[in-house]
Amino acid sequence: MAAFCDLNVLREENPQHLKTKLSMLTKLGYENFAVNYVVEDIQGKAKGSKKSKEKVLIKCHQNHFQQSSSKCQNVRQFSRFTAVLNDSLQGRRLHQDPEIQKYDLVAVQPTGKQFFDLACKELSVDIISLDLTQSLDFHFTRQPINVAIEKGIHFEICYSPLVMDSASRKKVLANSLALIRVCKGKNIIISSGCQKALELRGPYDVANIALLTGLTEAQTKQCLSRNCHQVLMHAAARKSEKGLLSVFPKESFMKGQTWKLGYVREIKKDVLEEIEPNDGEPPAKKKKKRK
């Protein structure tokens, strides 16, 4: 397991309200959270988002969290951009806009079957977040969801409607049961999506609520911790080249491992030989001798 995350804290115009939410989250035991900026239409409002980017990325001072709770020492804040997909061009704009790609996490909220399939199969996003409080006009099918799971895209369920409102609770439960039945509990994250700090709940309470959606006990905790970390790793990997390099000094090799240095020397020789031809004559002479 890893630290608990809440990857959907809605952005507030008033920074004081946002701070109240974030300090409540740290008090409840969350260590990572993402401030979410939802945009209905990228074309129209993305330009506005550029202007208000500083507002989106409100970084609360570390002391602020420590005052609220001494438990959380490694609090990390991320930024998230959520685009409502109601036009197939939106997806392309999402990829092309460099300002959007600067956000830590990119999510989409498809509004229909074709946009849901598009998000699962073609878009490179981290999170697919459906509005589960409305009755969906399509059924979840296995094929696009399996493609999304293979790509490492996660599906989001927000718990604040479950807590606050009985009418939306029914719909959220029905929709999330349908979603979890198809994806078999894999690649699900649970986040708050709350309007007020009052709607936030502690991670263990959320894990209990999530049992109602058909997840197993182990999966409920993973949805709040491990899966959220996979989202963060997916986002980091999306931005960077794939590869792994470990560097440590030669002295740290122990007696039994010195044979590895031999390989390093051989590789070095090969590299040097490849570089040398640029200097000119010596390799050319060799070739002549061979002839």
Place this chain on the structure above:
Amino acid sequence: MTLEQRGLGYFQIDVIVPGTFLHHSAYFSVEDVSSFCIEDVSLHQLISEEFIEAFVKKGRLYMISQDTYIDQHDTYALIPGGMLILLLNNSTFGELGLSASKSAYSNHGSNKHVVELDLTKPCFRPGKPSFERAKSNFKRCSQLKSNFLVTWVPHDEKICGSSIESYFKSEGFNASSCRLTQSESNDPCIAPNIAYSDPNGDDNCDAFSLLDWLGAMACGVDMYVTYIAQKYLIKMNLNNLEVRMKENLTNKTNPWFSLTVHGFHDSPVSWLNKEHGFHLHGDNALTLVFFPDGCCWTYKILASHDTL
């Protein structure tokens, strides 16, 4: 025997005594316990030869990482017998590169790894591969550090237990002593009637209802007499307490008394030094109810995934 099976130390002890109970201060002398907290200790400093020879091998050393949550962070503990136990997250385990066994609760969704190092093994000394590998890997992983709660009981009674504190201070660590706090309350309420021979309780209170009642007492609902010694206590002192309380019972001043010890919820080890299973809570407590004729009821309170 059951007290010996308990893993690490305790952070709270509740004693509930129905009836009048006088001269309590004589029974609860906790001054001889020396527990303290040291800050920012890297694990490679715990496996230095000097430390092992001076403290691990010459006494019972209890160390547990502080402010670390078992289901979120890496947790470390050094238990008597010189076993260093690390319960690591997947990423830390991958970075550390020491051999480990997978968590016993991996089928319950835990992706933790358990690294166990026996510091008292004769082959675990400088120059040997296992020691050098552990030391270099601990040094390389900079995140393997934590605050520790420490208690040391030397085998030699002439040596003072607080000498470990001066050792850490001389090494340049901040050490602050954890003072044991004690509180008592004398709220009048009706204690349940219980009988050792009748645990199902036809006429009297049954065993499970008694545990509920004791829990309510400990939470501060209403109390007869409760002594709470907080922070970090150890087995030796607890056994002393048990003996003293039994003496009081034989004088027939009280019908029974109960002793509850609360273990750390986030300790990496639980009963019999097994791995601690944690799902929604890490309850790890023991309640003993003593009767005047020397009989005793024992309740073991376990976390959601723990087994005996």
